[in-house]
Amino acid sequence: MSARHKKLINQPENIVREMLEGFARAYPSIVRLTDAGLIVRAQPKGAGRVGLVIGNGSGHEPAMIGFVGAGLMDVNVPGEIFSAPGPERIVEGIRLAERGGGVLLCVSHHAGDRMNAEMALELCAAEGLSGVEMVLLYDDISSAPKGQEAERRGTAGLFFTWKMLGAYAETGASLPQCKALAEKVRDATRTLAVALTPGTNPISGQVMFALAEDEIEIGMGVHGEVGQGRQKLQDADATIDAMLPPILADLPFRAGDEALVFINNSGSMTQMELFILYRRVAQRLDAAGIGVYGAWIGAYATTQEMAGFALSLCRVDDELKRLWDAPARGAYFVR
Amino acid sequence: MSARHKKLINQPENIVREMLEGFARAYPSIVRLTDAGLIVRAQPKGAGRVGLVIGNGSGHEPAMIGFVGAGLMDVNVPGEIFSAPGPERIVEGIRLAERGGGVLLCVSHHAGDRMNAEMALELCAAEGLSGVEMVLLYDDISSAPKGQEAERRGTAGLFFTWKMLGAYAETGASLPQCKALAEKVRDATRTLAVALTPGTNPISGQVMFALAEDEIEIGMGVHGEVGQGRQKLQDADATIDAMLPPILADLPFRAGDEALVFINNSGSMTQMELFILYRRVAQRLDAAGIGVYGAWIGAYATTQEMAGFALSLCRVDDELKRLWDAPARGAYFVR
Amino acid sequence: MNWAEVLGAVEAMYAQKRDELNALDAALGDGDHGTALHTAFKEIAARAPELAQARPAEILKAAALTLMNRMGGSSGALYGTLFLRASVEVKDLDRLTGEDMARMWEAGLEGVMQRGGAQVGDKTMVDALAPAVIAFRDSISQGRPAAEAYEAAAAAARFGAVKTSELVAKHGRAKFVGQRALGQIDAGAASTALLFEALRNYWREKGG
Amino acid sequence: MNWAEVLGAVEAMYAQKRDELNALDAALGDGDHGTALHTAFKEIAARAPELAQARPAEILKAAALTLMNRMGGSSGALYGTLFLRASVEVKDLDRLTGEDMARMWEAGLEGVMQRGGAQVGDKTMVDALAPAVIAFRDSISQGRPAAEAYEAAAAAARFGAVKTSELVAKHGRAKFVGQRALGQIDAGAASTALLFEALRNYWREKGG
Ligand SMILES: Nc1ncnc2c1ncn2[C@@H]1O[C@H](COP(=O)(O)OP(=O)(O)O)[C@@H](O)[C@H]1O
Ligand SMILES: Nc1ncnc2c1ncn2[C@@H]1O[C@H](COP(=O)(O)OP(=O)(O)O)[C@@H](O)[C@H]1O
Ligand SMILES: [Mg+2]
Ligand SMILES: [Mg+2]
Numbered sequence A, B: 001m002s003a004r005h006k007k008l009i010n011q012p013e014n015i016v017r018e019m020l021e022g023f024a025r026a027y028p029s030i031v032r033l034t035d036a037g038l039i040v041r042a043q044p045k046g047a048g049r050v051g052l053v054i055g056n057g058s059g060h061e062p063a064m065i066g067f068v069g070a071g072l073m074d075v076n077v078p079g080e081i082f083s084a085p086g087p088e089r090i091v092e093g094i095r096l097a098e099r100g101g102g103v104l105l106c107v108s109h110h111a112g113d114r115m116n117a118e119m120a121l122e123l124c125a126a127e128g129l130s131g132v133e134m135v136l137l138y139d140d141i142s143s144a145p146k147g148q149e150a151e152r153r154g155t156a157g158l159f160f161t162w163k164m165l166g167a168y169a170e171t172g173a174s175l176p177q178c179k180a181l182a183e184k185v186r187d188a189t190r191t192l193a194v195a196l197t198p199g200t201n202p203i204s205g206q207v208m209f210a211l212a213e214d215e216i217e218i219g220m221g222v223h224g225e226v227g228q229g230r231q232k233l234q235d236a237d238a239t240i241d242a243m244l245p246p247i248l249a250d251l252p253f254r255a256g257d258e259a260l261v262f263i264n265n266s267g268s269m270t271q272m273e274l275f276i277l278y279r280r281v282a283q284r285l286d287a288a289g290i291g292v293y294g295a296w297i298g299a300y301a302t303t304q305e306m307a308g309f310a311l312s313l314c315r316v317d318d319e320l321k322r323l324w325d326a327p328a329r330g331a332y333f334v335r
Numbered sequence C, D: 001m002n003w004a005e006v007l008g009a010v011e012a013m014y015a016q017k018r019d020e021l022n023a024l025d026a027a028l029g030d031g032d033h034g035t036a037l038h039t040a041f042k043e044i045a046a047r048a049p050e051l052a053q054a055r056p057a058e059i060l061k062a063a064a065l066t067l068m069n070r071m072g073g074s075s076g077a078l079y080g081t082l083f084l085r086a087s088v089e090v091k092d093l094d095r096l097t098g099e100d101m102a103r104m105w106e107a108g109l110e111g112v113m114q115r116g117g118a119q120v121g122d123k124t125m126v127d128a129l130a131p132a133v134i135a136f137r138d139s140i141s142q143g144r145p146a147a148e149a150y151e152a153a154a155a156a157a158r159f160g161a162v163k164t165s166e167l168v169a170k171h172g173r174a175k176f177v178g179q180r181a182l183g184q185i186d187a188g189a190a191s192t193a194l195l196f197e198a199l200r201n202y203w204r205e206k207g208g
């Protein structure tokens, strides 16, 4: 196995706090770290606008801390490594994001994240905090069959929602409108991932899964959740040829559609490999008559130093194109 | 060892060409790929401005292809994996960058790059192409002692020159002015790197070096060149405590100075580790009375999936601050 | 009985079984279940002195909030919900009778099933919790003392936990390992069985 | 002699020794020296038919440009310079005498040293090239035929290459391995020795 056990950290129990301190010190014009360990926009968005909050387990950096900023999220609530934050911290995040227009709590669909978000909403209700809505986001076609989309996991493709919803909330859209837009982007997005080599949990030092030297796993989740099964390692083109058709069939994307394409590096893939993979995606989309409105390739939602990538497509109409093109200024996403 | 032999590529001999095709297809509004395999700005810069060209071996992506764009480089001449491009291709790049203001050929100081650049200049002279200058860039304090700066290698810290020189050339500065500015940034920059685990050459499949499970190498170059020697793996804070003082002493950076700080991911370091490392850098700079004008943390000049990082500081005055803040729009650097 | 002490006994149990729970979780999940639970209960136990005089409901609520807010993840939410609903059910009572505790655990079970959406047979902590709560209720309804009811509950929980090895998971991270889960005991079911073992041991010693 | 054929003989030599050169380069550099040289010479050899009637200088220049532009890296520049300067020195000649070749190799050596900045003793290809060129010049100046001069040059180059194992590198990637270079032969010196072995073999067979 090619797992990396050498990590440059200090005491494992301080890992999340120290990471957040370093991050916030590096980008003080974009974000601020609260005493409770939340990442919030350095300059709050305009009064009356809908606040956007997302919580998640840590260990996926730059997600989501890197997506807090103008035109993006208002607050990120980081949990411990790969573990959803608790409801009290989420409520704290909701309070910080409130600018008079209500708050949309975005939840990347994982059981822990959903449960804690639901508890947070119950707490808000109990405390009389109104104008808070929640939206479940998911995109991973390997985690539940077509027809059971709401059972699917949230993975790298949520990137599109962060970006477009972030832009939309800046326009002064209402809370119900924001929620509907988040659902629209979610429902237009499909993702499939592949893993080559595992990451290690930085605290336990445990390798997240095992794969033979000539094996890959298609559909692996962002915490090493098993996908559709193992396959022999093939070349880049053959890998895309295996991954793209199920993505296209699921929505389905059809000839004449326009799409954004996102290739997310799970950690230690080289840009070289990602570009070679993207080349094949572009060729296949050409052949399928699907237009590429824009492409984005990089490490945005990682699973520590896992080698692998997620391929994500989002079908766009004029509204989504405008939102995609709108400016954004997070520490790890500038547009 | 934790080297990754699994790579998602096609035929190894096509790796550079296919990578460039994929890259150019992904960012058509920013770059264009020529038939000869050069990456050039999609929209040439204004007439009369100095053109900026840089060549380099491939395998370090997103460097330098990701730094072509408005406010950055005009042309990148990619060589084969870890191998400088030949003089004919460099001359071709110079021709493409010429907008009537002359061309500055930037050379990351490695023997192969220097020799090929010199041959390219000889070819230019032979062909009557005038107004072409060359500047040698270097930053790695581990590759030659103080006093022999001109013997040093170019590594991740060249990032500052790409950015600031790119901004400067857009202002209409003359060729001699551009060359002087490049030297000014270079002479204000110091870098030291550390490697934890090796990358593998994507063509030969060979691991680039060997390190014991509990060893790191301080001063490792971007092709696995040996540095100052091996050390036991320590925690993040101790690693920074070992790396920062020689960097500060070399320029030297003094209390009252302002600096930009760059932490470059050599490939498969996690953002988490980099933020924890940066936290210590910020603490130490505070203690030394050195102001941080800005920080930048990410994978900009990689050595395939090597785990490690480079710490780079650039002392800035008002001129350099202005150039750092100026807009830039490359595929992998937006400001 | 003193509920701060009870939770201390649970902490001691998890201290001893932490690595075992981690290993179970590692087989099907991410290997942190023992550490997560134990860390939370250590924090709960550390607050025992200040809570020594508090009502049971307050102690249970403090535990619930620590579980929810410090443990995080799915099982933080689920164990938190278990204790929170339990606490609400016995609010204002100074001392809990067997009947009180039967209602309390029933409310907790209902909360867990509602929160997580898992049914018996889905290979989760519910597979240990449901039989434990039912056995407890049956014993109490038959007029047995609480100590005996906890004997029955612990046995039922253990049996339910062991039986999870015959199941394929429908929830939690284990859901994503599919058939590979066969033959493996679910970590959350095991930790619930240990919770009831700790309760049983406490009542065995202290009576009641 | 036919210089297109000569370069074909060099290609055959590198085809055979490619892996050996890679292994030498791997010890001190990046392990690509054999592959890089062989790939370039394959391309050069492939152009032999179209160059069969060309002057020696044109053939050498074509080789030089392929080395420079297709091989890339340091050694592409250095071998390219070697052949380019050689070509310039014998420009317009239809046939090369021993004296022509002596001047030609001297010009090439000068180019390599100027381009790379390496002196004898710096553990580079210069450690093989310089003795080879000097030996060649000596033989020719003493009135020996070219075939004999190549025997002397090849022997000198081999000796110089082997001696690099006693040196610490001052140039190229090997510079960065410091003392670890001791005991290892420099790859570029070895490939230069092989170049002169190929020349020697060719002249042995074809005379001249
Ligand atoms: N939806 C659910 N309903 C009931 N129990 C669940 C559910 N999801 C997970 N669990 C329980 O949680 C356990 C895992 O807990 P833990 O490892 O602490 O959480 P995480 O999966 O967040 O790391 C599982 O073994 C299972 O018993
Ligand atoms: N400055 C120099 N002068 C002379 N020879 C050099 C110089 N730098 C490198 N070399 C030679 O080049 C050889 C390495 O060639 P090669 O592996 O093809 O290039 P690269 O180092 O670019 O991979 C070394 O073994 C050495 O003989
Ligand atoms: Mg967990
Ligand atoms: Mg090389």
Ligand SMILES: [Mg+2]
Binding pocket: C025, C029, C030, C031, C032, C033
């Ligand atoms: Mg777990």
Ligand SMILES: [Mg+2]
Binding pocket: D025, D029, D030, D031, D032, D033
């Ligand atoms: Mg080499």
